[in-house]
Amino acid sequence: MFTGIIEAVGNIQKINPKSGDFELVVDVNSLDMSDVKLGDSIAVNGVCLTVTQFSKTSFNADVSAETIRCTKLADLTSGSKVNLEKACRPDSRLGGHIVSGHVDAVGRVESVLANANATDYWISAPDEISHYIAEKGSITVDGISLTVNQVEQNQFRLTIIPHTTEQTNILDWVVGAKVNLEVDVIARYLERLMTAKPKSEGVTMELLAKSGFLK
Known part of the structure; x- marks a missing residue:
């Protein structure tokens, strides 16, 4: 992790x-x-x-x-x-977000635009993962935990501050460059929970009574 x-x-x-x-x-x-x-x-x-x-x-x-x-x-x-x-240790700070290191897809840098002292990068994601990407949510791009600032169809915008550029390989992100993408793992698990066929009817009064929660 x-x-x-x-x-x-x-x-x-x-x-x-x-x-x-x-x-x-x-x-x-x-x-x-x-x-x-x-x-x-x-x-x-x-x-x-x-x-x-x-x-x-x-x-x-x-x-x-x-x-x-x-x-x-x-x-x-x-x-x-x-x-x-x-890999992080159990006692280390979670400075970014939970990253598995299992890349979901390869994206593409579509544009690079100056934004005051920062730089905006628009990146396109394949259709099969684009629905996991949310505005103000987290995404991992080439291993970097980043915040999504805007989403338009299958593209998203990142605003990169100079410190992040200096500490990573982001200067190699030119238009047309490929980047590894890993979506927020929580989004994947939520989708699975919401769409999987339940094995039972869920929590019922009968189940609560049988389990000792009701007298």
Whole structure:
């Protein structure tokens, strides 16, 4: 589990093909690796990956064919900048929102517009996830927890302050760029609860009495 607060911007050192999928070697730059162990999870541009090898300055992770299909990791090249976040601890602050690291779809940057000291980014989302995106709600874009400021059909607007730009790879978000999208997990569970066929008629007076809540 992650929070969407980026801890460092790393660089792709190598991409090693492996029979239909590939292995990433990531230079972590300023990411603290002192508490990392084999098998730990690190989000790379919002994709939860498992550490298979590591040192003080880098780690290796396998990328499956399914992950390649569902994300934009296949577009990475040697030298690409990537947002990095280690899995959160139970005692850490939830500075962003609950992020699973399971990318829902790939979006596209449609426009980049100056807005005083900030920058507005309009991003399009595929139809299958656009209904989960709500104005003033949270969304994860390339692993960054961000607030949606406006929604129009299948596009949404983000207003990015300079600090966020400086701490992430957002400068690479040019018009036409692909971005990994993960919608708010709470929206997904709410939809499931509202649309799933109930196994019973719900809470009734008879059920309450049988369960000892009524005398």
